[in-house]
Amino acid sequence: MTQLAYIPAQPLAGEHSLAPRPRTLQDTGLDLHFVTELVAKHLYKGGVLTLSQLAERLALAGSILETVLNFLRKEARIEVLGGAGSDVNLRYALTDRGRSWALEALLKSGYVGPAPVPLASYTEVVRAQSVHRQVVTKTAIRETFAGVVIRESLLDQLGPALHSGRAIFIYGAPGTGKTYVSQRLAKLLGEAVLIPHAIAIEETVVQVFDPVLHQPLPGSSPASSLMLENGHDPRFVLCRRPAVITGGELTMDMLELQYDEAHKLYRAPLQLKATNGLYLLDDLGRQRITPVELLNRWIVPMETGLDYLSLGSGQRFPVLFDVVLVFSTNLNPLDLADEAFLRRLGYKIRFDYLDTREYEAIWRQVCEQQGIVYKADMLAYVLEHFYSRDRAPLLPCHPRDLLGLVADHCRYHGKPVEVTPESIAAAWESYFIKL
Numbered sequence: 460m461t462q463l464a465y466i467p468a469q470p471l472a473g474e475h476s477l478a479p480r481p482r483t484l485q486d487t488g489l490d491l492h493f494v495t496e497l498v499a500k501h502l503y504k505g506g507v508l509t510l511s512q513l514a515e516r517l518a519l520a521g522s523i524l525e526t527v528l529n530f531l532r533k534e535a536r537i538e539v540l541g542g543a544g545s546d547v548n549l550r551y552a553l554t555d556r557g558r559s560w561a562l563e564a565l566l567k568s569g570y571v572g573p574a575p576v577p578l579a580s581y582t583e584v585v586r587a588q589s590v591h592r593q594v595v596t597k598t599a600i601r602e603t604f605a606g607v608v609i610r611e612s613l614l615d616q617l618g619p620a621l622h623s624g625r626a627i628f629i630y631g632a633p634g635t636g637k638t639y640v641s642q643r644l645a646k647l648l649g650e651a652v653l654i655p656h657a658i659a660i661e662e663t664v665v666q667v668f669d670p671v672l673h674q675p676l677p678g679s680s681p682a683s684s685l686m687l688e689n690g691h692d693p694r695f696v697l698c699r700r701p702a703v704i705t706g707g708e709l710t711m712d713m714l715e716l717q718y719d720e721a722h723k724l725y726r727a728p729l730q731l732k733a734t735n736g737l738y739l740l741d742d743l744g745r746q747r748i749t750p751v752e753l754l755n756r757w758i759v760p761m762e763t764g765l766d767y768l769s770l771g772s773g774q775r776f777p778v779l780f781d782v783v784l785v786f787s788t789n790l791n792p793l794d795l796a797d798e799a800f801l802r803r804l805g806y807k808i809r810f811d812y813l814d815t816r817e818y819e820a821i822w823r824q825v826c827e828q829q830g831i832v833y834k835a836d837m838l839a840y841v842l843e844h845f846y847s848r849d850r851a852p853l854l855p856c857h858p859r860d861l862l863g864l865v866a867d868h869c870r871y872h873g874k875p876v877e878v879t880p881e882s883i884a885a886a887w888e889s890y891f892i893k894l
Contacts, residue, residue: 462752466854468873473771477584477587477588477653477691478580478584478653478691478692478694478695479691479692480520480690480691480692480693481519481520481523481692482520482522482523483522483523484523484526484527487519487523487574487694488576488577488579488580488659489574489575489577489659489769490525491527491530493662494517494519494523494527494574495527495530495531495572495657495851496561496564497517497671498513498517498524498527498528498531498533498536498542499531499561499564500561500564500565500571501513501516501517501558501571502537502551502552502553502561502705503553503558503561503562503565504571506552506836507540507550507551507552508550508551508552509549509550509551510525510528510548510549510551511546511548511626513528513551516572516573517543517573517575518574518691518692518694519574519693519694519740528551531557531876535554535556535557536553536554536557536560537551537552537553537554538551538553538554539551540552541650547803560573560613561866565723566723567723568662568663568664568723568724568807569719569722569723569724570657570664570666570723570724570725572656572657572666572695573656573658573693574694575655575657575658575659575664575665575694576655576656576657576658576659576692576694576695577658577659577777578658578659578660578778581655581658581729582778582779584653584655584695585734585778585781586779586781586840587737587806588650588652588735589781590624590648590700590735590736590737590781590782590783590804591624591625591781593622593647593648593649593669594622594649595618595622596622596854597615597618597619598646599618599647599867600614600617600621601614601645602642603644603647605641606824607643608813608817608821608824608855609636609638609640610817613640613808613810616761616806616808617640617644619806620805620806620808621644621647623805623806624783624817625804625805625806626757626759626761626784626785626786626803626804626805626806627783627786627787627804627805627806627808628784628786628788628792628801628804628806628807628808629641629786629787629809629810630786630787630788630789630790630791630792630807630808630809630810631789631809631810631811632789632810632812632852633789633854634809634855635658635810635811635812635854635855635856636788636852636855636856637741637789637808637810638704638739639788639855641700641704641737641739641741641785641787642704642739644737644739644785645686645700645702645736646735648700648702648737648783650700651697651698651699651700652677652697652698652699652700652701652735652736653691653692653696653697653698653792654668654695654698654701654734654735655667655668655671655694655695655696656668656694656695656696657694658727660770660774660776663725663770663774664724664725665716665726665727666725666726666727667727667731667732668696669726669727669732672701672703672732672733673696673698673699673701673732674698674699675696675697675698676697676698676699676836678725678807680819691786693769694739695825696721698777699791700734700735700736700737701732701733701734701736701737702733702736702737702738702739703729703732703733703736703737703738703739703743704738704739705729705739705740705741706741706742706745707741707742707745707746707747708746709728709729709746709753710746710747710748711748711752711753711756712755713729713771714728714729714730715728715768716728716768716769716770716840718771725770728768729780729785730760730766730780730782731766732778733782734778734781735781735782736780736782736783737782737783737785738782738784738785739785739787740753740784740785740786740787741787742787742788742793743786743787743788743790743795744788744789744795746791749757750796751795751797754786754796754800757784758800758803760780761780761803761804762803763780764779764780764781765777765779765780766777766778766779766780768849771894772880774887786804787848792807798833800805812852812853812854813840813853813854813855814853815853817853817855818842818858819838820856821855821858821859822838822862824858825858825859825862826862829862829863829866829876830876831862831865831866831876831878832877834877834878835882836876837878837879838865840880840883841878841883842878845887847882849891851891858892861883861890862884862886864880864881864886864889864890865877865878865882865885867886868885868886869882
């Protein structure tokens with residue numbers, strides 16, 4: 460299932476100057492016809508709306524909307540129903556002519572949301588907050604993985620790989636911690652970024668902000684859209700740097716623009732939603748498309764830094780490919796791609812089994828987390844009696860899973876939760892498949 464990893468973030472320095480609030484219609488980069496159609500669609504969907512409500516819905520300043528509303532009044536497409544107090548409380552509604560015109564606009568594009576950001580402006584913001592500008596140091600990566608049982612040699616591979624901004628290929632047996640470590644790497648990406656609600660390619664709107672995959676920073680919303688002086692351009696949302704994860708559910712069409720015929724809407728592909736962040740393709744080789752097809756999809760973006768997307772009309776347009784791309788697989792890399800392609804990925808990092816000392820450290824941590832008394836003699840019993848007998852590899856996921864089953868067994872029998880020969884035997888038999 461597509462998901463978003465949590466990334467702690469700090470406010471982006473200079474987001475106000477990076478995306479200043481537009482003061483005029485010209486500042487928005489959008490033409491009058493486009494904005495009038497968008498206003499009309501909002502009125503068609505929302506009925507009677509005040510200036511402040513329209514400003515909130517379109518993420519545009521009241522002064523900009525007043526220009527648009529005055530034009531619509533002259534065209535007899537809206538009417539003013541009056542209101543109490545200032546012009547802010549005036550109520551606007553479509554006339555019969557306006558409703559007919561708004562319906563035509565909706566048949567062309569079903570997008571009804573905040574005003575989009577032109578592609579050129581979006582490109583400037585993406586370039587300014589590029590993930591490739593992030594500096595990953597040895598100190599930072601050790602702070603990020605403090606308390607995690609992981610080999611120093613592995614950290615010294617992962618750090619330069621992430622710092623480089625190049626694609627990373629992680630491989631190793633199932634349960635060796637590839638996904639967990641990849642998600643934690645995202646914490647090193649640092650500061651927050653501005654993500655647009657939508658971008659405009661001429662007259663076509665593509666939704667980018669996804670409430671499932673993007674996490675706005677608490678209290679990051681700009682001040683009222685009627686104000687010009689406060690906050691950044693509200694057409695952007697200040698979010699944690701995205702870290703999108705997809706696994707076996709990934710299909711090729713998820714990497715292209717998604718067009719919703721019923722609602723006449725374009726939605727951004729996953730890699731565009733991951734822009735300025737990290738995109739982890741987990742379980743490579745388990746998708747319903749071949750690994751070669753999937754890997755070939757990324758050759759041009761990785762080499763040029765540009766991804767080309769196509770609209771239904773056939774128009775192609777470039778977007779910056781500003782993503783740390785991470786491939787993760789349990790399979791033999793040479794079964795997925797030839798050596799020539801793998802060389803293009805830059806960094807290939809193997810995750811291996813644990814040694815006894817590492818396993819003990821994780822076992823002790825899980826005992827503490829689950830409130831189970833750690834007993835060195837019982838761990839020795841587990842290693843000698845079960846792992847040696849079944850020749851099972853030591854994996855980082857085993858302590859959490861086995862001790863969880865131990866707790867289930869003890870609670871079911873109404874006993875205190877503790878590791879005993881009986882409880883660990885029950886957990887072991889339930890956890891591993893016997894052939």
